[in-house]
Amino acid sequence: MSKKVLIVDDSSFIRNSLQAILDRAGFEVVGMAQDGLEAISKCKALNPDIVAMDVIMPRMDGIQALRLLKSFNADLKVVMVTSMNALDKVVECKNAGANHYIVKPFEEDKVISVFKKL
Amino acid sequence: MRAEYINAFVDPAVIVIEKALKVDAIVGKITKGFSPSMEATYSVAIGVKGDLSGVVIVVFSNETARNVSNNMLNKSTHSLLSQEDKETLSELTNMIVGNAAGKLYELGLKESLTPPAVVAGTQSSFSTLDMSESIVVPINTKLGVIYINIFLKDKRSI
Numbered sequence: 001m002s003k004k005v006l007i008v009d010d011s012s013f014i015r016n017s018l019q020a021i022l023d024r025a026g027f028e029v030v031g032m033a034q035d036g037l038e039a040i041s042k043c044k045a046l047n048p049d050i051v052a053m054d055v056i057m058p059r060m061d062g063i064q065a066l067r068l069l070k071s072f073n074a075d076l077k078v079v080m081v082t083s084m085n086a087l088d089k090v091v092e093c094k095n096a097g098a099n100h101y102i103v104k105p106f107e108e109d110k111v112i113s114v115f116k117k118l
Numbered sequence: 119m120r121a122e123y124i125n126a127f128v129d130p131a132v133i134v135i136e137k138a139l140k141v142d143a144i145v146g147k148i149t150k151g152f153s154p155s156m157e158a159t160y161s162v163a164i165g166v167k168g169d170l171s172g173v174v175i176v177v178f179s180n181e182t183a184r185n186v187s188n189n190m191l192n193k194s195t196h197s198l199l200s201q202e203d204k205e206t207l208s209e210l211t212n213m214i215v216g217n218a219a220g221k222l223y224e225l226g227l228k229e230s231l232t233p234p235a236v237v238a239g240t241q242s243s244f245s246t247l248d249m250s251e252s253i254v255v256p257i258n259t260k261l262g263v264i265y266i267n268i269f270l271k272d273k274r275s276i
Contacts, residue, residue, distance in 0.1 A: 084231065088223060
């Protein structure tokens with residue numbers, strides 16, 4: 001059975017790009033959210049296996065959302081997908097429970113490789 | 119601003135543009151001031167807060183904005199920019215500045231970024247900024263020139 005993915009990013013360009021890549025790789029994209037707050041409500045409603053999470057977003061950023069999601073469900077896999085490639089952000093995400101970190105602009109092979117490891 | 123800080127934007131900008139747009143990107147003459155006055159532009163502003171603070175504004179002429187968006191979305195339209203087009207330009211800017219923040223971190227500078235904001239209009243939209251302290255980096259591509267305007271102050275030197 002294919003794994004269910006929720007995509008969280010304030011950019012429709014990234015949401016649509018990730019959806020196309022994950023569709024082709026056999027994942028089931030069950031929903032998309034535009035910020036951390038929407039991600040929390042959609043996670044509760046859709047119960048995904050994996051969340052692809054941007055970091056810099058309006059209303060609630062990805063690291064805050066990551067901490068909340070992990071507190072609700074420690075088994076949830078979260079992949080941070082962000083342009084912020086500074087090491088302090090990578091470490092902050094890892095400490096908050098992120099399973100992987102992909103830097104934008106990303107390549108399809110890299111995205112698939114990371115998601116298939118989860 | 120120190121040359122190494124400017125280079126922290128230039129090098130990632132070239133890499134991001136070449137990777138995201140799949141075109142050659144050549145850095146033009148870096149000067150003080152703001153990008154040249156154009157009748158109609160789309161500008162994407164990202165706030166920077168940390169050891170360097172201020173704003174980075176990436177400016178596209180209408181034609182360049184359309185070309186860049188068409189390229190990234192793999193389409194060919196000539197209409198006014200849609201919300202999706204604007205979000206695509208925002209994302210390119212986000213990638214340029216986000217990757218630059220990584221370079222700045224390697225130089226010992228910690229930065230936080232705001233979500234991007236798109237402004238349609240002319241540079242008078244930014245008339246409150248002190249342009250005498252800004253640096254403009256033109257990046258030449260076959261899709262048009264992408265101007266990266268850097269308005270950052272080193273808080274540690276104040």
